[in-house]
Amino acid sequence: xxxxxxxxxxxxxxxxxxxxxxxxxxxxxxxxxxxxxxxxxxxxxxxxxxxxxxxxxxxxxxxxxxxxxxxxxxxxxxxxxxxxxxxxxxxxxxxxxxxxxxxxxxxxxxxxxxxxxxxxxxxxxxxxxxxxxxxxxxxxxxxxxxxxxxxxxxxxxxxxxxxxxxxxxxxxxxxxxxxxxxxxxxxxxxxxxxxxxxxxxxxxxxxxxxxxxxxxxxxxxxxxxxxxxxxxxxxxxxxxxxxxxxxxxxxxxxxxxxxxxxxxxxxxxxxxxxxxxxxxxxxxxxxxxxxxxxxxxxxxxxxxxxxxxxxxxxxxxxxxxxxxxxxxxxxxxxxxxxxxxxxxxxxxxxxxxxxxxxxxxxxxxxxxxxxxxxxxxxxxxxxxxxxxxxxxxxxxxxxxxxxxxxxxxxxxxxxxxxxxxxxxxxxxxxxxxxxxxxxxxxxxxxxxxxxxxxxxxxxxxxxxxxxxxxxxxxxxxxxxxxxxxxxxxxxxxxxxxxxxxxxxxxxxxxxxxxxxxxxxxxxxxxxxxxxxxxxxxxxxxxxxxxxxxxxxxxxxxxxxxxxx
Amino acid sequence: xxxxxxxxxxxxxxxxxxxxxxxxxxxxxxxxxxxxxxxxxxxxxxxxxxxxxxxxxxxxxxxxxxxxxxxxxxxxxxxxxxxxxxxxxxxxxxxxxxxxxxxxxxxxxxxxxxxxxxxxxxxxxxxxxxxxxxxxxxxxxxxxxxxxxxxxxxxxxxxxxxxxxxxxxxxxxxxxxxxxxxxxxxxxxxxxxxxxxx
Numbered sequence: 048x049x050x051x052x053x054x055x056x057x058x059x060x061x062x063x064x065x066x067x068x069x070x071x072x073x074x075x076x077x078x079x080x081x082x083x084x085x086x087x088x089x090x091x092x093x094x095x096x097x098x099x100x101x102x103x104x105x106x107x108x109x110x111x112x113x114x115x116x117x118x119x120x121x122x123x124x125x126x127x128x129x130x131x132x133x134x135x136x137x138x139x140x141x142x143x144x145x146x147x148x149x150x151x152x153x154x155x156x157x158x159x160x161x162x163x164x165x166x167x168x169x170x171x172x173x174x175x176x177x178x179x180x181x182x183x184x185x186x187x188x189x190x191x192x193x194x195x196x197x198x199x200x201x202x203x204x205x206x207x208x209x210x211x212x213x214x215x216x217x218x219x220x221x222x223x224x225x226x227x228x229x230x231x232x233x234x235x236x237x238x239x240x241x242x243x244x245x246x247x248x249x250x251x252x253x254x255x256x257x258x259x260x261x262x263x264x265x266x267x268x269x270x271x272x273x274x275x276x277x278x279x280x281x282x283x284x285x286x287x288x289x290x291x292x293x294x295x296x297x298x299x300x301x302x303x304x305x306x307x308x309x310x311x312x313x314x315x316x317x318x319x320x321x322x323x324x325x326x327x328x329x330x331x332x333x334x335x336x337x338x339x340x341x342x343x344x345x346x347x348x349x350x351x352x353x354x355x356x357x358x359x360x361x362x363x364x365x366x367x368x369x370x371x372x373x374x375x376x377x378x379x380x381x382x383x384x385x386x387x388x389x390x391x392x393x394x395x396x397x398x399x400x401x402x403x404x405x406x407x408x409x410x411x412x413x414x415x416x417x418x419x420x421x422x423x424x425x426x427x428x429x430x431x432x433x434x435x436x437x438x439x440x441x442x443x444x445x446x447x448x449x450x451x452x453x454x455x456x457x458x459x460x461x462x463x464x465x466x467x468x469x470x471x472x473x474x475x476x477x478x479x480x481x482x483x484x485x486x487x488x489x490x491x492x493x494x495x496x497x498x499x500x501x502x503x504x505x506x507x508x509x510x511x512x513x514x515x516x517x518x519x520x521x522x523x524x525x526x527x528x529x530x531x532x533x534x535x536x537x538x539x540x541x542x543x544x545x546x547x548x549x550x551x552x553x554x555x556x557x558x559x560x561x562x563x564x565x566x567x568x569x570x571x572x573x574x575x576x577x578x579x580x581x582x583x584x585x586x587x588x589x590x591x592x593x594x595x596x597x598x599x600x601x602x603x604x605x606x607x608x609x610x611x
Numbered sequence: 612x613x614x615x616x617x618x619x620x621x622x623x624x625x626x627x628x629x630x631x632x633x634x635x636x637x638x639x640x641x642x643x644x645x646x647x648x649x650x651x652x653x654x655x656x657x658x659x660x661x662x663x664x665x666x667x668x669x670x671x672x673x674x675x676x677x678x679x680x681x682x683x684x685x686x687x688x689x690x691x692x693x694x695x696x697x698x699x700x701x702x703x704x705x706x707x708x709x710x711x712x713x714x715x716x717x718x719x720x721x722x723x724x725x726x727x728x729x730x731x732x733x734x735x736x737x738x739x740x741x742x743x744x745x746x747x748x749x750x751x752x753x754x755x756x757x758x759x760x761x762x763x764x765x766x767x768x769x770x771x772x773x774x775x776x777x778x779x780x781x782x783x784x785x786x787x788x789x790x791x792x793x794x795x796x797x798x799x800x801x802x803x804x805x806x807x808x809x
Contacts, residue, residue: 109689202739229624234641239632241624265629266636270643278749285738288649295659295742300651307647 063163065155066578068469071141077162078133081169085124086538088117092510093493097524097531099291099511102558114510115184116212120172122187123216124583126312127223128169130454134319135227135265136165138461139234139258141469145569146252148243149585150579150609155234161229168222175215182211186508188305188360191290191298195282198486200572208284217280224269231262243568245587249340250606252567252591254322256343259319268311275304306357314353316450318346320457321388324410327464328392329592330565331407332399333602336592338391345391349384356381362430363437371430378428382421387412389421400595400602404563405479413452420448423498436507441501444494450488459483459544464563471556471574478547485540489567492533505579564603567591571607632658640795641757644769645798651803652746663743663809668734670747671727672805678723679803681683682758684717689765690788691777700778711771713792717762724755747806754795754802760796764788 064070094101095109109117140158144151152158176182194213194578206212238251238259271433278289279301288294290301329336336342356373358366370573394412401407426432436442459482467473500523504513512519512527569576571585583606593604597599598611627635656662663669692709696702728748736744768788775781 154633228640232633235636236629236632239627240629266640267643270640270645271647271650274644274753277753278651281738281745281749286746287738287749288742289655289745289749295655295664297655297658300654304651306645339693 058518062243063159065151065159067140067144067152067155067158068576071137072469073162074132074140074165075137077166077169078129078137081124081128081132083119084173085129086541087373088124090122090535092117092121092529095391095510095526096102096512099513103128106134109510111510112181112184113594115186115508116176116506118178119184119187120182120216123172125450125454125583126187126316126326127220128172130316130450131223131227132165133458134316135258135261135452136230138162138254138319138323139230139262141260141438141465142569143234143237143255144565145468145572145576145580146237146255147241147246148568148585149237149241150581150584152233153241154441154603157229158233161226161233164222164229165226168219168226169216171222171330172219175212175219178210178212178215181212183216185213187308189213189216189279189301190305191279191282191301194279194301195290197242203284203286205284209404211283214280217276217283220583221273221276224273226267227265231265234262235259241526243585243587246568246606247587250587250590253325253336253342254319255303257318257322257325257346260346260350261315264311264318264353266313268308268354271304272308275301280306299361299364299366302361303358306360307354310357311350311353313449314349320413320453320460321346323457323461323464324392324413326565327406327410327460327596328395330464330563330603331402331404331410332396333402333591333594334395334399336391337394337397339590339592342388342391345387349381349388350383352377352381359428359430359433362433368430375430376483379425382425382428385421389418404463404475405474405483406460406464407564408464408480408483409456412483413456413460416448416452416456416487416490419495420445420450420452423448436501438506438508440497440505443507444497444501447494455486461487462501465569466551467557467559467562468569468572468574468576470552471558473557473559473562474549474551475547478543482540482543482547485543486537488541489533489537491531493537497530499523501527515574561605564601566593566603566605568606571605628783628786630783631790634787634790638790641794642798645753645802648750649801652805653741655746659742664741665735667741667743668731668736670731672807673725674723675803675807678720681716681723682720682796682799685713685720686793689713689717690790692783693789696778696782702772702776702778702781702784704748707769707773710765710772714762714765714769717758717765717792721755721758721762724758726750750802751789754799757795761792764791 061069064073091103091106091109092114093136094103094106095114140152143149183189183194194217238255242251278287281287282289282291282296288296290298292298325336325342325401356374356377358370359378362371362374397528423441426443427436427445464472501507503518504522505518509515512524556574558574560572560574563570568587569584572580587606588609589604589606591606593599593606593608595602596604685717688709692706695706695709699706731747736747738745738748765788768784771784772781795807
């Protein structure tokens with residue numbers, strides 16, 4: 048503190064940086080590394096499903112225990128260590144200060160600590176593969192008795208139980224949630240207190256609104272999960288019996304506490320990506336965003352409904368049928384605000400001068416794929432259908448049709464769109480198009496046929512169907528093989544992206560400030576934005592989506608342009 | 612916490628200071644944590660045949676009742692501290708002493724709780740003796756942990772206030788830190804009523 052004139056060292060500039068852009072980039076890189084780990088796990092167990100009993104290239108033989116652990120940790124990684132850091136932390140850290148015209152987050156040091164706690168949580172998760180007994184394999188939802196069953200022992204050996212796959216997974220998730228909470232508080236305080244002059248509530252870009260709504264949903268729902276997670280940890284290490292019916296506990300309690308967080312969590316993941324669409328669609332259709340305020344009200348309505356739907360995951364777990372009807376209705380109701388948001392997006396495209404650039408392709412691909420996920424969700428939301436389809440590949444295909452476009456299409460749309468801003472360089476667009484089309488085709492190849500496998504009765508947690516003649520019959524085994532081949536194709540396709548990024552980063556900076564001719568404040572800053580973001584700081588005079596104004600000379604009017 | 616802002620930086624008028632706002636969001640999350648614990652407890656108790664289980668020791672209602680009064684009085688003293696610094700717009704020895712009294716009352720609360728825990732464990736109420744014990748130690752332990760965090764925050768505030776010796780410099784810190792203690796005190800009577808009275 049006394050020596051303020053020192054030059055930033057390598058460590059303080061790139062590693063323990065408090066700059067929101069560096070932290071955003073760190074989160075993104077960490078998320079992409081974890082996506083690689085999660086993808087590798089998916090490759091191994093998909094290979095096993097298509098060719099059971101064969102040795103897997105780059106892995107070897109996969110036993111049933113390891114299969115379960117791989118499926119479990121794949122789900123955990125993709126939700127908590129890819130979706131959350133990339134959609135919430137990377138976008139939020141990078142974009143919020145730039146888009147509201149601020150120099151940094153409200154609490155830069157807390158922000159830095161948030162990333163490093165997240166990094167530790169990822170290490171704890173990976174470490175859980177290497178403890179005796181291996182990583183936890185009872186499904187990413189961690190239902191007892193699987194998650195407490197191995198240790199339903201009134202006097203467990205504390206340290207043995209603490210260094211088990213189950214306990215380490217609980218600890219890793221707890222640390223991750225702490226990191227996200229620190230980030231979320233930072234988002235809210237920054238957005239409320241650090242806006243540029245003139246940036247009133249109804250001029251804030253949708254993505255900033257949505258990131259903040261996501262942070263509030265997260266903060267509302269995470270407490271009960273942490274409570275439940277500590278009780279689960281105590282069942283493991285202290286021998287309490289919270290989830291053990293023999294000792295007066297109840298395993299259903301965990302399901303309620305978990306899904307009270309778990310279901311709102313999908314909207315925490317969805318809202319940032321929808322925000323990305325709201326930024327990209329007007330820019331590439333040269334039209335103002337349709338129904339700006341209505342979109343925000345719809346998102347607030349969905350945030351409210353999101354905490355009233357959790358038990359639709361428990362229709363077969365033995366809940367009261369009257370309660371099941373209530374949750375069915377809530378679940379189907381929540382599709383209304385999201386349908387409204389998607390309708391507003393399509394109305395934005397309607398009659399626009401569409402520029403089919405790479406970010407726009409990802410955005411439109413997102414809408415198309417998410418529709419399939421959303422519509423199959425309507426079926427599952429009805430408890431009568433869910434009782435039939437529960438825990439089958441129909442459910443697996445459904446949530447991959449929602450989460451894959453959400454996490455990956457949303458991320459790639461954002462990445463291709465903002466890459467010129469955070470590097471000062473442009474990505475190769477024909478490689479981008481190859482990347483998009485191959486990802487789009489292979490993704491459908493993996494999951495579309497699995498809907499049929501699910502309806503035929505294939506259960507999602509079986510590693511080898513060959514001993515179940517009724518559900519391993521043709522064509523379903525062929526479908527499994529097609530899905531696996533497409534999954535391998537999907538993963539290989541991502542190397543086009545990596546190659547494109549590496550190649551583009553080695554180019555000379557073009558330094559173009561506003562390549563897409565967009566109106567929001569981040570495009571006012573230099574590319575890449577310097578430490579402190581703006582010089583001088585912008586003043587805001589208008590809303591975020593002033594495209595093709597009738598009396599303007601060009602078809603975009605940035606937010607810092609004074610009104611005539 | 613706030614860096615001095617140069618005129619070129621965005622500096623909108625803040626209705627609520629950063630630290631207070633962050634504390635409100637933290638307490639919102641903490642409130643939901645306790646809501647989760649309390650609802651788990653209520654649901655479990657409602658489903659139990661006999662509550663508390665016949666072979667388990669009873670909880671010390673009277674001692675804890677006095678202890679509750681001690682905790683509440685700590686919040687009253689903390690209120691007197693804030694009223695004094697706001698009225699005088701200054702920080703003097705008398706006001707910092709009020710803060711010290713708050714901390715000492717908090718320490719007393721934790722000490723009494725700790726000795727009661729030791730006695731209960733001696734009587735055979737442990738985390739694995741019954742679900743009754745498990746819930747008791749989890750709920751009351753979660754609160755106790757928050758009291759200790761609250762005490763660390765107040766201790767930090769005590770030294771920060773002494774060092775600043777200036778109301779204008781310290782006022783945002785005071786506003787944020789006292790919120791945490793009020794939360795810790797406010798949640799206790801609810802837990803006392805729910806857990807100790809059956």
